[in-house]
Amino acid sequence: MLGLESKYAYATGRVRVLETRLLDRGRIDRMIDAPDLEGALKVLAEAGYARAQLSEKAHPVIDDITAGEEERLAALIRETTPEPQLVDFITARWDFHNLKVMLKAKLHRVPPEKAWARHGTCDVATIKRAIEGETKDLPRHLAEALSAAKAAHDLHAMPETIDIAVDREMYRYLLARAKSLGIQYLVDLVQMEVDLFNLSVYFRSRRMGRDRGFAAEAMVPGGKVSPMRLVASYEQPPEAVVASVAGTGYEALARQAAAALAEGRPLAELERLSEAVMWDRIRKARYVPLGPEPLVGYIFAKLHELKLVRLILVAKLSGMSRESIRERLRDVHV
Amino acid sequence: MDVTVGMILGFLGIALAVALPGVGSATGVGLVGSAGSGVVTEDPDKFGQILLLQVLPGTQGIYGLLAGFVLMMKLGVFSGNVLRLTTFEGFLVIMAVLPIAIVGWLSAIHQGKVAAAGVGVVAKRPEELGKPVTFAAMVETYAVLAFLASLLLIMFGLPLKGVA
Numbered sequence: 001m002l003g004l005e006s007k008y009a010y011a012t013g014r015v016r017v018l019e020t021r022l023l024d025r026g027r028i029d030r031m032i033d034a035p036d037l038e039g040a041l042k043v044l045a046e047a048g049y050a051r052a053q054l055s056e057k058a059h060p061v062i063d064d065i066t067a068g069e070e071e072r073l074a075a076l077i078r079e080t081t082p083e084p085q086l087v088d089f090i091t092a093r094w095d096f097h098n099l100k101v102m103l104k105a106k107l108h109r110v111p112p113e114k115a116w117a118r119h120g121t122c123d124v125a126t127i128k129r130a131i132e133g134e135t136k137d138l139p140r141h142l143a144e145a146l147s148a149a150k151a152a153h154d155l156h157a158m159p160e161t162i163d164i165a166v167d168r169e170m171y172r173y174l175l176a177r178a179k180s181l182g183i184q185y186l187v188d189l190v191q192m193e194v195d196l197f198n199l200s201v202y203f204r205s206r207r208m209g210r211d212r213g214f215a216a217e218a219m220v221p222g223g224k225v226s227p228m229r230l231v232a233s234y235e236q237p238p239e240a241v242v243a244s245v246a247g248t249g250y251e252a253l254a255r256q257a258a259a260a261l262a263e264g265r266p267l268a269e270l271e272r273l274s275e276a277v278m279w280d281r282i283r284k285a286r287y288v289p290l291g292p293e294p295l296v297g298y299i300f301a302k303l304h305e306l307k308l309v310r311l312i313l314v315a316k317l318s319g320m321s322r323e324s325i326r327e328r329l330r331d332v333h334v
Numbered sequence: 335m336d337v338t339v340g341m342i343l344g345f346l347g348i349a350l351a352v353a354l355p356g357v358g359s360a361t362g363v364g365l366v367g368s369a370g371s372g373v374v375t376e377d378p379d380k381f382g383q384i385l386l387l388q389v390l391p392g393t394q395g396i397y398g399l400l401a402g403f404v405l406m407m408k409l410g411v412f413s414g415n416v417l418r419l420t421t422f423e424g425f426l427v428i429m430a431v432l433p434i435a436i437v438g439w440l441s442a443i444h445q446g447k448v449a450a451a452g453v454g455v456v457a458k459r460p461e462e463l464g465k466p467v468t469f470a471a472m473v474e475t476y477a478v479l480a481f482l483a484s485l486l487l488i489m490f491g492l493p494l495k496g497v498a
Contacts (some may be wrong), residue, residue, distance in 0.1 A: 002361065002365065002443070002447075005365070005447065005450075006361075006364075006365055006368070009365050009368035009369040009372070009450055010368045010369065010371055010372040011372060012369055012372060012450075012453075012454065013368070013369040013370060013371060013372020013373040013374075013375075013453055013454075013457065014372035014373070014375055014376055015372070016369075016372070016373060016453065016454040016457035016458060017372075017373050017376035017377050017457045017458075018376060019458070020457070020458055080372070289447070289450065289451030289454060290365075290369070290447060290450055290451060294454075
């Protein structure tokens with residue numbers, strides 16, 4: 001009679017307390033207004049960020065802080081969820097991220113970024129070896145993403161093609177995982193991510209001047225809007241895509257992105273609008289009294305918070321003005 | 335002692351009155367306990383407030399036991415001279431305990447869900463404890479009504495004479 005409600009009761013209880021410790025608008029403003037990196041780190045330390053006090057060095061500190069919180073998030077999931085697969089669902093994102101970062105570093109001969117996640121299920125050394133050609137230890141889903149990314153890069157030697165190919169494999173994998181877990185809210189969220197990814201592919205492919213076949217190939221099936229429905233308007237004026245997403249909740253996003261595309265403005269707005277759509281859905285989990293939704297919603301909210309924190313700290317480190325940081329975070333949802 | 339079908343039905347009635355609300359209460363209390371443990375892991379100071387919410391779904395089990403206790407007295411279990419009920423009287427006993435058995439069982443589970451949701455309120459706004467307690471107490475109303483119905487039926491609605 002209780003099912004999932006009972007299984008996730010403990011997790012719900014913990015998440016209800018942890019939600020109160022997420023950074024609110026006030027703390028984000030204080031971080032932005034802090035005179036320097038040190039000041040922003042103090043705000044994080046007050047908010048319970050475990051490693052925010054180690055503040056002598058620059059880059060390692062930012063990585064340490066976010067890695068520390070990622071570790072805590074993974075530990076929370078392990079301790080509270082009755083579904084061990086839910087942990088993989090989160091850590092797999094970090095694996096795909098690491099694969100992207102290292103593959104781009106290798107193929108474009110740039111020094112490897114520091115920005116890899118440390119708590120993936122597959123260790124960084126295995127991914128590095130796989131990129132060098134030794135793929136036997138690499139999990140199957142990552143090996144498939146690696147070969148898809150290499151093939152895409154052979155056709156179009158641009159970093160963006162690696163991003164698209166790896167993301168496509170990641171969403172395909174996450175969607176299958178979410179369905180196997182049987183948590184409808186999680187499936188809904190991943191389907192929304194898939195739709196937003198497909199919309200992003202649609203607009204970016206048009207901006208890059210790629211043909212319809214490229215866009216259709218890069219999109220992931222399984223979302224609420226089928227790739228076929230999206231690419232149907234590919235050769236028409238940009239605003240025609242709005243009709244393709246009618247009734248899905250993505251109309252405003254599609255309209256604004258289409259206007260940006262038509263006027264030759266940057267597509268950065270697309271990312272912001274996508275986040276807003278996702279955030280509205282994540283927020284709904286706060287009103288579900290019991291079940292997996294509060295935990296899943298918290299996981300997504302925390303990942304979003306870590307992205308914000310990284311963005312602000314890097315901006316502080318590079319000496320960016322408060323106004324510029326505010327502009328970059330305009331309408332960011334906290 | 336010759337056992338009649340009516341006696342078996344009578345004892346089944348006692349078992350239903352005690353067991354079903356007991357199962358419901360255990361489920362409800364367990365649910366609130368799980369959610370409460372999650373909160374206390376992060377914030378041990380909230381133990382007292384959560385305990386108050388946790389005891390609420392436990393009352394149905396007590397009502398069921400009381401109904402069963404009165405029925406035991408009525409059937410002469412304590413005197414050692416158990417009334418040899420007719421089959422018809424046995425069915426009447428079962429009918430009399432059904433209100434508390436069914437309502438007690440289901441209301442305890444639903445009260446547990448409301449109280450577990452209230453744990454979330456306490457986690458975020460401990461000063462608002464009275465509100466989730468009131469919400470959970472509203473579910474109690476129906477358990478109390480069912481208990482009264484069963485009690486009145488057992489005490490005044492069962493003309494038990496038994497067979498000679």
